[in-house]
Amino acid sequence: MANDLQANGHSNGGTKRVMKIAGVSGGVFDRFRAMEDLSKDNSIDVLFGDWISEISMTFRGNERATRADDAEQVAFEMSFVAALKPAIKNIAKNKQKVAVNAGSCDPEALGKVVQQLVKDYDTDLKVSWVTGDIVTDQVKEMLKNGEKFPSLPSDTPIDQWGVEPVCAQAYLGGIGIAEALKHGADIVICGRVADAAPVIGAAMWFHNWGRDDFTQLAYALVAGHLLECSSYVTGGYYTGFKKELLYANNCTDCGFPIGEIEANGEFVITKEERTGGIVNIQTVTAQLLYEIQGPLYYNSDVTARFDGIQLTQEAPNRIRVTGVVGLPPPPTTKIGITAKGGWQAEVHFFLTGLDIEEKVELVKRQTLQSMGDYRKEFQTLTFNVTGSVPVNPRNQASATVDLRIFAQSRNPDLMSAGTHKGVAPDTPSFGKWCIENCLQGYPGGTPAMDLRQSIGKPFFEYWVALFPQDKIQHEVHTFDGTSIPIPAPTNTKTYPRQQDSYDTSNPLPLDSWGETTRAPLGHIVHGRSGDKSSDCNLGLFVRHADEWDWLRSLLSVGKLRELLEEEDKGKRIDRFEIPALYAVHFLLRDHLDRGANSSSTYDILGKNVCEYVRCKLVDIPRVFYDRGTI
Structure with a gap:
């Protein structure tokens, strides 16, 4: 060859x-x-x-x-x-x-x-x-003819997207x-x-x-x-x-x-x-x-x-x-379709010590009251706390958490965006509503002093679907000015939209390995996670052959949902195994908030889903744990 x-x-x-x-x-x-x-x-x-x-x-x-x-x-x-x-x-x-x-x-x-x-x-x-x-023209023509371009993560037709495509790439x-x-x-x-x-x-x-x-x-x-x-x-x-x-x-x-x-x-x-x-x-x-x-x-x-x-x-x-x-x-390939989503901004507050949940609730009620009916113009408005306060913290930093108020809207005036860099003090805006309550706020109320993030910036929505390869005008343009057309493949196979998904066959009872130690899963299990649009994939694997039966028996779809706890979105989770690598792979369908381009979360790339799951406590057989942790 x-x-x-x-x-x-x-x-x-x-x-x-x-x-x-x-x-x-x-x-x-x-x-x-x-x-x-x-x-x-x-x-x-x-x-x-x-x-x-x-x-x-x-x-x-x-x-x-x-x-x-x-x-x-x-x-x-x-x-x-x-x-x-x-x-x-x-x-x-x-x-x-x-x-x-x-x-x-x-x-x-x-x-x-x-x-x-x-x-x-x-x-x-x-x-x-x-x-x-670039297949923008083909996509727009197909949309006119009724093509639905269902989302790969969610199967939702594109006419429910609510925004207009500006560019499509295959x-x-x-x-x-x-x-x-x-x-x-x-x-x-x-x-x-x-x-x-x-x-x-x-x-x-x-x-x-x-x-x-x-x-x-x-x-x-x-x-x-x-x-x-x-x-x-x-x-x-x-x-x-x-x-x-x-x-x-x-x-x-x-x-x-x-x-x-x-x-x-x-x-x-x-x-x-x-x-x-x-x-x-x-x-x-x-x-x-x-x-x-x-x-x-x-x-x-x-x-x-x-x-x-x-x-x-x-x-x-x-x-x-x-x-x-x-x-x-x-016969198809993936396409990514870009649309203008609107404007997004965020404001951060630092909360310290006791009564964190109540302090967050106070900020939320006061901010929503300031917004009044304008709150209806936000497509996304979240109040998220990052971190937690340990019992009897050793220093002030460890006793402090971050409250992030994150907003998205298609109204640039509301976000003080675009040409509105010098808004008047009485102009309704997201940043003003968040900050104006400081003097009636929570004990120790401290906003992040860099408020540039409170000024809206444009964000984009991204839609992933399938596109027929024979509608692509694939060409090579050579250094000497020649254009060479590349035909679509003719020897193709149509695959089911849904890949094989299964829990393990013949799982063993989890007490088969004797005495256990309650410890984080990641003490003996490696992993990696990431994003594809709003899907999140999660692969987990062990180091030794005799640990494989335990891992595959433990990590069912139901067990993953249990480990995810409040992070379980209730959507489809697919699972398959690679036995020779002692690996279990999960695909969390539509798990990420619309993907990296428009996500309201910190984990925009899904890379920390793995680290979250690996820190959860499970019963690990002592025979494996005593070998030494990762």
Whole structure:
């Protein structure tokens, strides 16, 4: 299956059967050093990075939709240019390829910026870009014809959304990237491709895989899923951080990940040498369980089956991944639709000591009384307390909690937003209503003195649905001015909208392991959680084979609801298992408040759901607990 590497720009003197690909960015705010440092490693064939998220998509989508009002607006990620500059010379020297999604909502504009940049640095690097992800016109036309675009998290039809779409983006696969590389590109700029798409596209090009090589493509999809969040797989967000990173003085400068993808698809995850962090079974399992929806992982190019995956520690910081099953892609892909949600603001009060609940109630009653009938104009208005006061606190800080009053409205005047920066003192506004009661307030009443957050700022709503791939105008635009259409896949499979969900078969009685200790679940259970729109996924796993039967027997859907307590939204929870990884995965459907773009909670990304569940008390068998905690 390997290709003629000389024809694809490699100069290793023959056929190289392993592609080394490095993840140099997991998001727009990731450390900039990675691209420069990894470009110096001439053993690496491809550098790829993720520069966009659901949050940035909404901002860039709005910028593209409203650009006529501001010719200076750009709808791509300029931070990529800053990361690329110090690496350009090395990329050219080492004949590396680069594939990124930093084009966001305007890959052509970024592509032209990069074309000029490589000229300025006196290199002959060839820059191409991929388009077709913007499907706003198609979505609006389909809406006129009655398409409902039901929400993936909630199944609610879009006509109940209550806001007007301004931009829609489809998640493209990797075939366009593969085609760009095949036609001689050195740097490929994409917009909204799936997070793993650059890895799929690079591997297709490198190993000359076809569109129906589903096993190989599925392995590349899993590799991309593991690599795309950069140091998440090398120790970031790792629940074993205390012993293996912090106490081991190994927690700074976690290495960026490297994948070694073989011609049959199997691969190894490793990391930069002489850097911090760690790659082990647990860090890879955690990232594998992150942001998935069930046993099937869908992509525009392929569907990967996760529940048979196996991990092997080949050597320190080297994990081999096997057991991936590839299936045809669905005829649809995911789209994200952006709409202007209105304006949001918040005010914070600090409450100390006794009677916290009563102090909150006092603030709430006084504030609502001040708002009067205007309270009806808020789509969201919450009074949330963060923290709690311990018995006999040792200092004042530990006895203080944060009361956050959070509001959203479509009335900019009410939020003192937009042009209303200098509102008159008697103008009704959210901030004024919150603050004006201070002198009749609770004992010790203290507002946060930085009131800039009380001035409304725009927020966006984000709707996730499915879109037919054959309505996408997917194209590659090469460095020499050629446009290459990318047809939709023809070998597809329609999958049920609802994935398999089940409690464990043949659970064992929880007293099977003898004496127990009442302790936090996370003392022996690792985990990871995250968001996909308003869905929250939660993966939990143990370290040892003999603990697996206990974990799967304990963690039913009913038990998870018990652990969630007041955080249980009462909505559907899906569950499946990955036995070889000793892992149970839950999908909490529509659990997050509309997703990161418009959430009224602090946990906008769902990443702390796992840490909340891991701190809950359960009865842990002493035989497991006495081995030592995480």
